[in-house]
Amino acid sequence: MIALESFKKLLNSPKKIVITTHHKPDADALGSSLGMANYLVKKNHEVTVVTPSDYPSFLYWMKGNDEVLNFEEENHKKEIVKRVNQAEIIICLDFSCLSRINELGEMVRRSQAFKVNIDHHQDPEDFADFRYWSTQAAATCELVYDLIVKIGDKKLIDEDIAECLYSGIMTDTGGFKHPNTTKHVHLVTAELIGLGADNAKISRLIYDTNSVNRLKFIGFALSRRLVILNELNTAYFWISKKDLKKYDSQTGDTEGLVNYALSLDGIKIAALFTERKEAVKISFRSTEDIAVNKFAAKYFNGGGHKNAAGGKSDLTLKETLEKFEKLIKENQDRLLNQLELVNEKH
Ligand code: 5GP
Ligand code: MN
Numbered sequence: 001m002i003a004l005e006s007f008k009k010l011l012n013s014p015k016k017i018v019i020t021t022h023h024k025p026d027a028d029a030l031g032s033s034l035g036m037a038n039y040l041v042k043k044n045h046e047v048t049v050v051t052p053s054d055y056p057s058f059l060y061w062m063k064g065n066d067e068v069l070n071f072e073e074e075n076h077k078k079e080i081v082k083r084v085n086q087a088e089i090i091i092c093l094d095f096s097c098l099s100r101i102n103e104l105g106e107m108v109r110r111s112q113a114f115k116v117n118i119d120h121h122q123d124p125e126d127f128a129d130f131r132y133w134s135t136q137a138a139a140t141c142e143l144v145y146d147l148i149v150k151i152g153d154k155k156l157i158d159e160d161i162a163e164c165l166y167s168g169i170m171t172d173t174g175g176f177k178h179p180n181t182t183k184h185v186h187l188v189t190a191e192l193i194g195l196g197a198d199n200a201k202i203s204r205l206i207y208d209t210n211s212v213n214r215l216k217f218i219g220f221a222l223s224r225r226l227v228i229l230n231e232l233n234t235a236y237f238w239i240s241k242k243d244l245k246k247y248d249s250q251t252g253d254t255e256g257l258v259n260y261a262l263s264l265d266g267i268k269i270a271a272l273f274t275e276r277k278e279a280v281k282i283s284f285r286s287t288e289d290i291a292v293n294k295f296a297a298k299y300f301n302g303g304g305h306k307n308a309a310g311g312k313s314d315l316t317l318k319e320t321l322e323k324f325e326k327l328i329k330e331n332q333d334r335l336l337n338q339l340e341l342v343n344e345k346h
Contacts, residue, residue: 003130008151010089010114011040017047018087018113022095023102024251025055027206028168029094032118032140034064035164036091039148042156048083052101056252058209062167063160071104080104084111091116094140094168096124096133097303118143121304122293135305138180141168145188159196166197167206174259175203178307217247221257227321228264233336234328235261236271238321244274258283269328269335273320279312280320290335298341299327 019037021029030051037047041064049068059065069076069083084090084104090113092098098105108115109127117128120137137143145165148157157165169189173181176189193199221237228235237257247253254274261270262285269290272283282300284292286307293309296302302311313320331341 004132004150007089007114007116007130011043011045011151014044014046015088016083016086017045017089017091018050018084019047019091019093020050020052020101020104020108021093022100023052025051025053025059025094026168026255027059027171028139028141030055030059030062030065030068031164031166031168032093032144034062034068035141035161035168036093036118036144037064038158038161038164039144039153039156042158043153045089048080048087050080050084050104052104054251056255057250058206058252059167061205062164064164071102081107084108087111087113089114089116091118092128093118093144094121095119096121098125098127118147123303136182138178138182138185139168139172141165141172142185142188145192157192157195162192162195162197163202166192166199167202170199170202171206175207180305211250211253213248214250214253217243217249217253218257218260220247222260226261228261228267229325229328230266232328232332233266233268234270235264235267236273236321236324237261238273238317239275240317241275241277254283258285261285262287271324273313273317273324275317279314280317282311282313282320282324284309284311286335289338291338294341295327295331295335299323299344 017040019033021033033049037049040047051068051070053072054070069080071080084107090108090111096119098109115128116130118132118140120135120140122135124133132143132147173185225237225239258270258272268287270285274281284296286292291306293304293306296309296311300311300313302309304310334341
């Protein structure tokens with residue numbers, strides 16, 4: 001743990017720190033970033049949180065949200081470049097490959113700053129001076145909590161920090177339902193509640209602040225955009241650009257939709273295909289030992305966790321769906337039995 005000691009030592013005097021996280025941050029990405037930022041501010045550092053894109057409005061309540069700089073906003077770009085260039089420490093949270101943060105990735109790679117990577121995804125890229133990484137962790141927020149405790153600063157975790165960290169653990173465990181909900185998760189969660197996190201309030205803010213449009217959109221998707229392939233234990237949603245426009249879809253509005261497909265009795269593999277500007281964005285979910293991250297990595301330029309992964313496709317939406325159905329058919333037994341996937345024939 002020499003690297004941890006170096007990091008701890010660096011934190012002993014005020015530093016210029018940049019914290020960044022993955023594209024389209026979710027509650028774990030933003031919660032770990034703002035939790036870490038609020039902690040480091042208390043230790044007298046000058047901290048900037050930079051996101052590669054915007055994120056859902058149901059996360060705006062987190063302390064420090066108003067100072068977050070978004071790389072996609074033209075009037076933030078110059079400031080971000082300046083702060084990344086001046087940074088003495090750069091902390092990358094909830095992602096493990098620099099390509100996940102788009103253009104920012106190369107800036108981080110080139111920087112001379114001391115780099116920290118805190119994450120729970122598979123196959124991390126080796127770019128950090130200090131890596132605090134475990135695929136056993138349910139959430140990056142859980143790792144940030146563990147790290148602050150390890151540094152000996154548990155006393156600095158106040159209500160705001162506890163609420164940021166609680167959020168990511170709650171969402172990345174699917175509300176304490178997924179198999180990653182370990183005893184340690186419950187112990188950390190209990191500590192965070194003890195430190196002031198209001199669990200019922202956070203649940204309401206994140207899950208129960210839907211717009212009418214969003215609920216109508218979910219109803220539309222359930223009735224018109226759900227394809228069930230019972231014989232393949234698979235179900236998926238497809239959402240076109242037109243659908244998104246019709247329901248005035250906002251960032252975060254498709255979040256959680258894929259879980260409805262997985263909630264069907266007998267369904268073990270679920271997916272959501274969303275036709276975005278740049279490409280078709282895909283979310284995969286699975287039950288049991290089916291490793292959708294391997295499937296996403298092999299065929300859809302993606303990755304993630306065993307039961308929750310993502311990827312993208314440059315084909316049209318229709319072609320992507322055909323490719324997916326074909327690959328699921330070809331690989332059904334292999335997916336269910338954790339065997340090597342077949343080579344793509346496209
Ligand atoms: P979601 O479906 O919620 O967007 O993502 C599920 C999981 O897969 C998350 O842990 C996320 O970080 C990961 N993931 C989503 N999209 C991609 C992608 O394009 N590439 C990689 N490597 N991981 C992804
Ligand atoms: Mn996460």
